Amino acid sequence: MEKDLLIKIAYLIASVLFIVGIKMLGKTATARRGNTLSAVAMLVAVLATLLDSQVLSFTEIFVTILIGSAIGLIAARRVEMTSMPEMVAIFNGFGGASSVLVAASEYWRLAHEADLSMPVVVGVTVVISIIIGAVTFTGSMVAFGKLKGLINGRSVTFGGQHALNAVLFVAALALSVMVVLNPNDEIWMIGVIGVGLLLGILTVIPIGGADMPVVISLLNSYSGIAACATGFVLNNQVLIITGALVGASGIILTQIMCKAMNRSLINVLLGGFGQTSSGAAAAGGEEIVVKEVGVEETAMLFDSASSVIIVPGYGMAVAQAQHVVRELTDLLEKRGTSVKFAIHPVAGRMPGHMNVLLAEANIPYDKLIEMDHINDEFANTDIALIIGANDVVNPAARTNPGSPIFGMPVLNADKARTVIVCKRGMSAGYAGIENELFGYPNCLMLFGDAKSSMTKVVSELKEMVTA
Amino acid sequence: MNAESLLVLLYVLVLASFIGFELISKVPPTLHTPLMSGSNAISGITIVGAIVASGSLHWSVSKGLGIAALLLATLNVVGGYVVTDRMLKMFKKKK
Numbered sequence: 395m396e397k398d399l400l401i402k403i404a405y406l407i408a409s410v411l412f413i414v415g416i417k418m419l420g421k422t423a424t425a426r427r428g429n430t431l432s433a434v435a436m437l438v439a440v441l442a443t444l445l446d447s448q449v450l451s452f453t454e455i456f457v458t459i460l461i462g463s464a465i466g467l468i469a470a471r472r473v474e475m476t477s478m479p480e481m482v483a484i485f486n487g488f489g490g491a492s493s494v495l496v497a498a499s500e501y502w503r504l505a506h507e508a509d510l511s512m513p514v515v516v517g518v519t520v521v522i523s524i525i526i527g528a529v530t531f532t533g534s535m536v537a538f539g540k541l542k543g544l545i546n547g548r549s550v551t552f553g554g555q556h557a558l559n560a561v562l563f564v565a566a567l568a569l570s571v572m573v574v575l576n577p578n579d580e581i582w583m584i585g586v587i588g589v590g591l592l593l594g595i596l597t598v599i600p601i602g603g604a605d606m607p608v609v610i611s612l613l614n615s616y617s618g619i620a621a622c623a624t625g626f627v628l629n630n631q632v633l634i635i636t637g638a639l640v641g642a643s644g645i646i647l648t649q650i651m652c653k654a655m656n657r658s659l660i661n662v663l664l665g666g667f668g669q670t671s672s673g674a675a676a677a678g679g680e681e682i683v684v685k686e687v688g689v690e691e692t693a694m695l696f697d698s699a700s701s702v703i704i705v706p707g708y709g710m711a712v713a714q715a716q717h718v719v720r721e722l723t724d725l726l727e728k729r730g731t732s733v734k735f736a737i738h739p740v741a742g743r744m745p746g747h748m749n750v751l752l753a754e755a756n757i758p759y760d761k762l763i764e765m766d767h768i769n770d771e772f773a774n775t776d777i778a779l780i781i782g783a784n785d786v787v788n789p790a791a792r793t794n795p796g797s798p799i800f801g802m803p804v805l806n807a808d809k810a811r812t813v814i815v816c817k818r819g820m821s822a823g824y825a826g827i828e829n830e831l832f833g834y835p836n837c838l839m840l841f842g843d844a845k846s847s848m849t850k851v852v853s854e855l856k857e858m859v860t861a
Numbered sequence: 862m863n864a865e866s867l868l869v870l871l872y873v874l875v876l877a878s879f880i881g882f883e884l885i886s887k888v889p890p891t892l893h894t895p896l897m898s899g900s901n902a903i904s905g906i907t908i909v910g911a912i913v914a915s916g917s918l919h920w921s922v923s924k925g926l927g928i929a930a931l932l933l934a935t936l937n938v939v940g941g942y943v944v945t946d947r948m949l950k951m952f953k954k955k956k
Contacts, residue, residue, distance in 0.1 A: 412903060413880060419899055420888040426949040429899050433942045436906065443909045449916030458915065458928055462935025469936075470943035478948070482898050485941050488933040489904040495930035496910040503914075503923040515867055614897055617904040626870055628910050634870055635877040636906040642881025643900045647893060739890060746893030753951040759891050 397445055404442030405632040411435030412636050416643075422759060439632055475754045476711045479743040483538040483610055486617050490530025493620035494587065497523035497627050505577045516627060517574035521586055523623035525566055528590025529597065530616040536598040537609050541743060549602035556664065562593050597663065604785060606743045608651040608662045615644020647745045654739035654765075656791075656801040682828060684820070687838035689847060692814060693854035695838075696722075699776035701732045703768065705807050706748050707741050709782015709817065713844035716755040719781065721852050723757060735761050736768045736778075736805050738786035769806045778810035782817065782844050788829045798827060813837040816844050895948045902941025908934035 412435045418428025443449065473481045501520045504512045512520075539545035566589045572582040601609050618640025625633030652659050687695075696702070704723070710716060723733045735757065741748045749762055772778060780787055787807040790797040807813055808831050815832060819841060831837055840847055888896050911934045914927025 416884050419896055422952050425892055425895060429945050429949055432903055436938055439909050443912045446913055448913050450918045451916055454928060455912055455915055458931045459935050462932045463939040466936040466940030467943055470940040481944060482901055485901050485937045488937045492907045492911060492930045492934040495926045496907050496914050499914040499923040499926035507921055507923060614901055621904050621907050624907055624910050631873050633906055633909060634873050636903050638874055638877035639881040640900045640904040642878050643885040646885045744894055745897060746890055749891045750894045750948055759952060764890055
């Protein structure tokens with residue numbers, strides 16, 4: 395009895411530490427300590443749980459924790475900052491899978507091993523936990539596959555998809571009812587798990603690469619809600635509190651991402667820009683005539699510029715060009731040129747992806763400016779340098795009501811005196827639509843890999859300094 | 862679980878959700894990725910349930926499921942915290 399109270403107190407302490415930790419995670423100055431605090435909270439929760447009277451066998455637990463920690467540690471140390479979205483996606487999936495397994499284990503214990511019947515409330519919460527966890531697991535795996543390029547990153551849709559999802563959803567409900575009514579017959583439970591796993595795949599498959607930030611944060615939210623539901627299964631407050639915190643964080647980020655694209659969540663979930671774009675491209679039809687620019691000329695333009703705004707995108711991440719961009723920044727600043735970075739909320743493949751990459755390259759975070767705060771500055775800027783970004787600078791979002799991205803807030807890079815677009819070729823961005831900016835009179839195309847092009851520009855610029 | 866304890870849990874859920882919304886809506890975009898990977902690590906709190914599930918003395922189906930859950934949750938927790946720390950290390954103030 396005493397032990398039970400001790401555990402409850404420890405869980406309370408852990409919950410407070412989690413909340414304070416997340417609060418501290420919200421400010422750059424305290425973020426690192428906040429993360430450490432929340433890790434301490436986790437440790438407190440784990441140690442308290444080991445006191446539980448149901449926990450009798452420690453060897454298996456310690457061995458499993460040791461193996462899990464070793465794999466997690468190695469993976470976390472090795473991952474490149476550019477692959478952060480994949481990493482978050484796969485860990486998310488593990489969180490979801492873990493909720494499924496815990497709930498399934500509790501179900502099995504109650505229904506088959508203990509001589510207890512399963513109360514309706516427990517049955518309902520078990521089913522909820524399993525469905526959400528299963529959707530999180532397979533959904534995250536599909537997202538991981540798309541980000542890694544193992545599965546086609548474009549939106550995959552087929553006829554009757556929505557109907558199929560609706561049928562599956564109803565099936566999940568029906569099977570859930572059967573589980574609650576016949577807890578001792580595991581065929582229904584297996585059915586629920588199966589349908590949940592399938593739903594996860596089918597709901598993420600139609601979502602295209604440009605919408606990945608939304609998917610990743612949504613799945614993050616799901617993994618929290620799954621943990622929360624597991625808390626109801628086990629009658630455990632610390633699971634509910636932390637699950638709710640994670641669920642809330644995911645929902646808020648999802649909302650921010652949706653707003654940044656001027657789309658509703660439903661719209662994202664039902665499948666991306668994919669279908670609309672082909673129609674728009676066919677209707678547009680006009681050939682865009684672009685002006686190319688070489689590295690020498692680019693360097694010369696930089697040489698005479700007094701203000702530069704850099705717009706980074708996923709292309710910079712892929713080319714690993716963030717370090718050479720830093721070099722360029724340093725070089726320009728040494729010459730008295732002002733350099734700022736304009737960050738679109740959905741640039742990259744997860745919320746805040748660009749900020750991390752630029753921080754990795756030691757670019758001070760006060761140089762990274764949000765869209766709303768920098769958009770008016772483009773008009774007074776000599777050069778807007780767009781590196782590997784496409785859809786987030788497409789002026790069609792402002793001007794062309796027929797464009798699928800019409801209404802999406804974009805960076806006004808086209809208003810700068812000169813726009814230099816560093817890009818590998820004329821291929822369309824992830825939204826799959828042409829960018830009319832490339833045909834603007836003030837726009838110059840610097841074709842090539844972002845890293846090698848920028849390296850050449852930097853060395854040209856250096857020569858100009860010495861000359 | 863009786864109706865009363867379910868109600869208490871629902872109170873906890875509602876209040877925690879409000880705190881979550883309050884805390885997270887103030888986070889600046891710069892920290893969105895670390896926030897996400899940090900909260901991802903936190904969602905590995907199922908590790909608590911996994912320990913209970915895997916802690917029984919005799920091997921059984923539920924213990925097997927518990928061990929599998931424990932492995933995945935630990936991976937999520939440790940990997941999530943370490944990678945978040947790695948990211949946040951880069952966000953220090955520049956002189």
